[in-house]
Amino acid sequence: MIAIRQLNQMTPQEYLEWEPTQEIRYDYIDGEVFAMTGGTKPHNRIAGNIYTALDSHLQERGCEVYIADVKVQASENGPYHYPDVVVTCDPRDRNSNQFVQYPCLIVEVLSPSTEAFDRGGKFARYRQMETLQEYVLIQSEQIGVECFRRNEEGLWVLYPYESGDTFTLSSVGLSLSVDAVYRQVRFESTETEAS
Numbered sequence: 001m002i003a004i005r006q007l008n009q010m011t012p013q014e015y016l017e018w019e020p021t022q023e024i025r026y027d028y029i030d031g032e033v034f035a036m037t038g039g040t041k042p043h044n045r046i047a048g049n050i051y052t053a054l055d056s057h058l059q060e061r062g063c064e065v066y067i068a069d070v071k072v073q074a075s076e077n078g079p080y081h082y083p084d085v086v087v088t089c090d091p092r093d094r095n096s097n098q099f100v101q102y103p104c105l106i107v108e109v110l111s112p113s114t115e116a117f118d119r120g121g122k123f124a125r126y127r128q129m130e131t132l133q134e135y136v137l138i139q140s141e142q143i144g145v146e147c148f149r150r151n152e153e154g155l156w157v158l159y160p161y162e163s164g165d166t167f168t169l170s171s172v173g174l175s176l177s178v179d180a181v182y183r184q185v186r187f188e189s190t191e192t193e194a195s
Contacts, residue, residue: 009030009031009032010028010031010032010033011031012028012076012077012078012080015028015033015078015080016080016098019033020098024036025069025071025082027071027079027080027081027082028078028079028080029078029079029121030078030079036082039109039111039140040111040140040188041186042140042141042185042186042187042188043084043109043111043140045183045184045185046109046138046140046181046182046185047067047068047084047085047107047109048067049180049181049182049183049184049185050084050085050107050136050138050176050181051065051067051085053174053176053180054085054087054105054169054172054174057172057173057174058087058089058172058174061089061172062089062091063087063088063089063104063172064087064088064089064093064094064100065085065086065087066085066086066087066100067084067085068082068084068085069082070082070086070099070100071098071099071100072086072099072100072101072103072106072126073099073100073101074125074126074128074129075125075128075129079125080099081122081125081126083106083107083108084107084108084109085105085106085107086100086103086105086106086107087103087104087105087106087171087172088100088102088103088104088131089104089172090102090103090104090131102129102131103129103131103132104131104132104133104134104171104172105132105133105134105135105136105169105171105172106126106132106134106135106136107135107136107137107138108122108135108136108137108138109138109140110137110138110139110140111140112141118137119137123135123148127156132150133149133150133170133171134147134148134149134150134169134170134171135147135148135156136148136169138181141187141188142187143162143163143178143182144160144161144162145160145161145162145165145167145178145181146158146159146160146161147159147160147161147167147169149170161178162178163178163179163182164177164178164179165177165178166178
């Protein structure tokens with residue numbers, strides 16, 4: 001992300017009115033807006049693979065899955081973030097075409113420039129959302145999936161996965177192989193295709 005300086009801080013309402021008129025997407029955090037930069041082919045392919053699997057699995061379940069261009073409202077006054085993939089099964093989310101407020105699953109594909117924020121500040125905000133059950137971080141420069149899952153005590157537990165593993169997204173009842181997540185992904189350093 002690149003910080004965009006504003007002369008005055010925006011209120012959440014000003015952001016929601018201003019942002020749709022812009023040519024690029026912006027996250028909103030504590031009155032400031034941050035431009036969302038473009039991704040790489042591996043980043044896009046990974047997000048697409050996850051989205052496709054989720055969309056196919058959730059067709060008849062009353063859930064909605066969105067990719068990249070739909071923001072999540074982390075609390076009543078923001079922040080607003082654009083995750084790579086978000087799933088909501090909450091009927092209250094049908095009341096807004098601008099954002100998702102009640103996600104059960106959020107997936108972020110990590111980039112070197114955003115990884116620290118995705119793991120830190122963004123996850124700290126997402127953890128406050130009562131409906132969120134899983135937060136998945138997927139590496140884009142090597143194979144690796146980390147699923148943070150809220151347990152019965154409300155604590156977040158990390159489940160790491162690597163090539164050859166299968167993981168279950170409990171929030172939506174979908175099992176995926178790590179290799180399927182990386183289908184047709186080519187890493188720059190090796191220029192070989194993942195399984």
